[in-house]
Amino acid sequence: MPETPQQYKDRILSTLGDRDPLLVLEETPGKIAELVKAQPADALTRRPAPGKWSVTEILAHLADAEMVLGFRVRLMLGQSGVPIQAFDQDVWAGFSRYDRIPAAESLERITVDRRANMRLLRSLSPEQLRQHGVHTERGHETVDHMLKMWAGHDLNHRGQMQRIIGKLAAA
Numbered sequence: 001m002p003e004t005p006q007q008y009k010d011r012i013l014s015t016l017g018d019r020d021p022l023l024v025l026e027e028t029p030g031k032i033a034e035l036v037k038a039q040p041a042d043a044l045t046r047r048p049a050p051g052k053w054s055v056t057e058i059l060a061h062l063a064d065a066e067m068v069l070g071f072r073v074r075l076m077l078g079q080s081g082v083p084i085q086a087f088d089q090d091v092w093a094g095f096s097r098y099d100r101i102p103a104a105e106s107l108e109r110i111t112v113d114r115r116a117n118m119r120l121l122r123s124l125s126p127e128q129l130r131q132h133g134v135h136t137e138r139g140h141e142t143v144d145h146m147l148k149m150w151a152g153h154d155l156n157h158r159g160q161m162q163r164i165i166g167k168l169a170a171a
Contacts, residue, residue, distance in 0.1 A: 005137040005138045006138075009138055009149065011156075012149055012152035012153055012156060013148060013149065013152055014152075015152040015155045015156050015159070016148055016151050016152035016155060019151065019155075021147040021148045021150065021151035021152075022118075022121060022122065022147065022151075024151035024154055024155060025114065025117075025118060025121070025147070025150060025151050025154060026114075026118055028110075028114065028154040028158065029107070029110050029111040029114050029115075031158060032059070032062075032107060032110065032158065032161070033107055033111070035158070035161055035162060035165060036055060036059070036103055036107065036161070036165070039055070039165060039168075041102075041103070043055075043165070043168045044056045044059075044103045045099065046168065048163075048164045048167060053093070053098070053160075054099065054164070055103065055161050055164050055165065056098070056099065056101065056102070056103045056106070057093060057098040057099055058157050058160055058161055058164075059101075059103050059106035059107055059110070059161075060093070060096065060098035060101040060106045061089055061092075061093060061098060061157070062106065062110050062154070062157055063101075063106040063107075063109035063110050063113070064092055064096065065089075065150075065153065066109065066110050066113040066114055066117065067109075067113060068087065069117070069146065069150050070113060070116070070117040070120075072084050072133060072146065073117070073120070073121070073143055073146060074120075075133060076131045076132060076133040076142075076143050076146070077124075077128055077131055077143065080131040080132055080133075081132060081133070081134065082133045082134070083133065083134050083136065084133035084134060084135040084136065084141070085136055086135060086136045086137045086138075121147065124143065128143060129142065129143045129144040129147075130142055130143070130144065131143050132145075133146075
């Protein structure tokens with residue numbers, strides 16, 4: 001059974017724990033690059049189980065999430081209280097053909113977009129961090145809360161990639 005929006009939120013925030021979300025967001029592109037750099041392309045495209053994403057698909061998802069989350073923050077900064085549309089990651093994976101996007105291309109998108117997003121995020125005032133949007137599934141979310149979710153999302157997928165690569169190395 002799929003998790004509820006509240007279960008997802010709780011899981012992602014618990015993944016972050018008490019870590020600084022900005023530091024996690026800042027280090028993610030480099031950590032991912034280090035993780036995948038020595039892996040052959042066929043290992044990165046291998047799914048760990050039926051219905052589960054490969055490392056390549058996770059990277060494509062992270063690249064799209066970077067675009068979406070950066071846009072959401074900008075929406076909230078432009079107009080506090082703005083509606084924030086949810087999206088179905090599996091539908092996006094299908095029409096975007098995540099399985100066909102080279103890992104290096106996704107990593108480049110993540111790195112470039114994250115650099116621009118970090119420039120903005122590091123410049124925000126406490127008042128701007130309190131601005132909010134209304135997510136269609138999770139309700140009221142401040143920019144500060146979104147940063148925590150974003151960082152927890154990074155850690156969640158970094159852990160998935162580490163486990164997948166670890167299993168490939170052990171095989």
